[in-house]
Amino acid sequence: MLDKRIMTLSEKNNKFLKYNTMKFLGLPLPPLLLRCHDPSLEVSTTRGYTLIPRMMMSNIRVFAIPIDIQMSISQRQYPSDRASSHTYTTTNNNNNNAGDIHIATCNGDDNCVTNMVNRTRELLWCKDDQGNIPLHLALEKGHKKIAMYLIKEFPQGSYALNQFEKSPLYLGVVNDHKDLVDFMLANLANDKEATKNIGKGKSILLPAITAKNQEMVQVIMKHRPKLIKPTNKGNNEELSPLSCAAHNGLTDIIGLFLSKYPDLAHKDYSYPIHKACIGGHVDILKMFHTRCPNYFTKPNENGLTILHLAAKEPNNKLKDVVSYLLRLPERTKLLKMEDQTNRTPLKLARYIGNNEVAEMMEP
Known part of the structure; x- marks a missing residue:
């Protein structure tokens, strides 16, 4: 049955019949595909493309082009007039x-x-x-x-x-x-899609915040203030711009963010107030409390409130934060809340061995 589809190749018309064979089998070939540089290698190459032997019977050879080569030619794309479509x-x-x-x-x-x-x-x-x-x-x-x-x-x-x-x-x-x-x-x-497209790669705000480059932050905020909004819902591993600023104690940048979006902390799933607490930044906690006091009793994904976090930091490191939190109207609720292990902040401080902090929280 094979001899009905492919003629026997002779030395005289080798290239011509190879070309017609490939064409008959429906394989897409460049115009000069059959320029064979070294027949002894059983592989024919042209223009950087390689023909791979797929089947051999006596003096009959059938070649196929690797798929990745075809794709590199056919999938070339250019930008359209619409700003939202950019695959280059x-x-x-x-x-x-x-x-x-x-x-x-x-x-x-x-x-x-x-x-x-x-x-x-x-x-x-x-x-x-x-x-x-x-x-x-x-x-x-x-x-x-x-x-x-x-x-x-x-x-x-x-x-x-x-x-x-x-x-x-x-x-x-x-x-x-x-x-x-x-x-x-x-x-x-x-470009209406710019904010979304900028957000697809590495954050441009985080390196500016980490470097404490307030001027750069202001440049970004001037053009794209929505970039400070968190996009990492349910993912506490990556800090949002607000959490990054809170953790690093950048009061000016926090003030800039909250002036644009006062309720931003409520929608931030990386827990910026908790990050300010861990960093020991009482001044930033005061800024947050002015704008979103209800957030101070919200536990994180592990059931820990900001008072839990301050109470369990080793060596009474955050006793100043504890002192501040105990002066707030939310004091009573914070002291009664339990984490996932059913420990109150006082029990957690005693368990860790933070005696100074524990004494501050005792009735």
């Missing part, structure tokens, strides 16, 4: 100039970058082997002139993610390029 997969393999623009960007050659983009606009969103578009490299290397040009030409590139889930915005924050971060966010002013 052009790579060095798909564009001969892709590597050149990355090199020119790293070298700070703004004229070369401009000329290449003018010739081939798709280079703006082409990626290197680490998923970086040219704007990533401009921010990482600190080439501000190139960065501003790339931002103007392709604003959505500001939140494009590389393989490490880092965007150019993130790199701008980490490298303290306040002017470029401000410029990127300003150019995204009309």
Whole structure:
């Protein structure tokens, strides 16, 4: 039955019949697929593609193209006119100039970058082997002139993610390029999906907060205040911007956040008031109590209130926090609440051996 579909290949018409065989079997082939460089290897290659022997009978060979090669050609995507649709997969393999623009960007050659983009606009969103578009490299290397040009030409590139889930915005924050971060966010002013897309990668607020860079925080808040809203419901492992600021004792940043969203702590599942308590920041606890006193009796996922946390910290470390909490109107309720092991804060302090704290809570 096989001889009805495939003719016997002779040395004279080997290439011609191979091509027709593959075409007859419905395999998608590049035009010059049958350029065989070394028949003795039993593998034919052309243009960097490899034909893999799939079946051999006497002098009959059937080849197939690896699927991943076909996909790399067929799945190339370009940006649409809608700002909400951005999947850019052009790579060095798909564009001969892709590597050149990355090199020119790293070298700070703004004229070369401009000329290449003018010739081939798709280079703006082409990626290197680490998923970086040219704007990533401009921010990482600190080439501000190139960065501003790339931002103007392709604003959505500001939140494009590389393989490490880092965007150019993130790199701008980490490298303290306040002017470029401000410029990127300003150019995204009309992008309704920007806040959502920025939130898909690593937070741009957390590194600014951790570095206690209040000016950078203000730049971000000026353009995208909704980025402070927590998105990690049910996940206490990653701090929200509010919890990060509370844990680090950043009163000015906490004040800035709460001025925008006074009830923010109620909706934050990373427990910012608990983080302020653990950090021993009484001044921040006072700020929270002014705006959301009811939150002070809310237990965390382990059933621990802020008084539990202060009571169990070894060596009476948080006795100042305990002293403050015991002066609040919520004192009585806090003292009566039990954790998941049915311990009140007083019992927990005695169990840990915090005698000073225990004495403060005794009737």
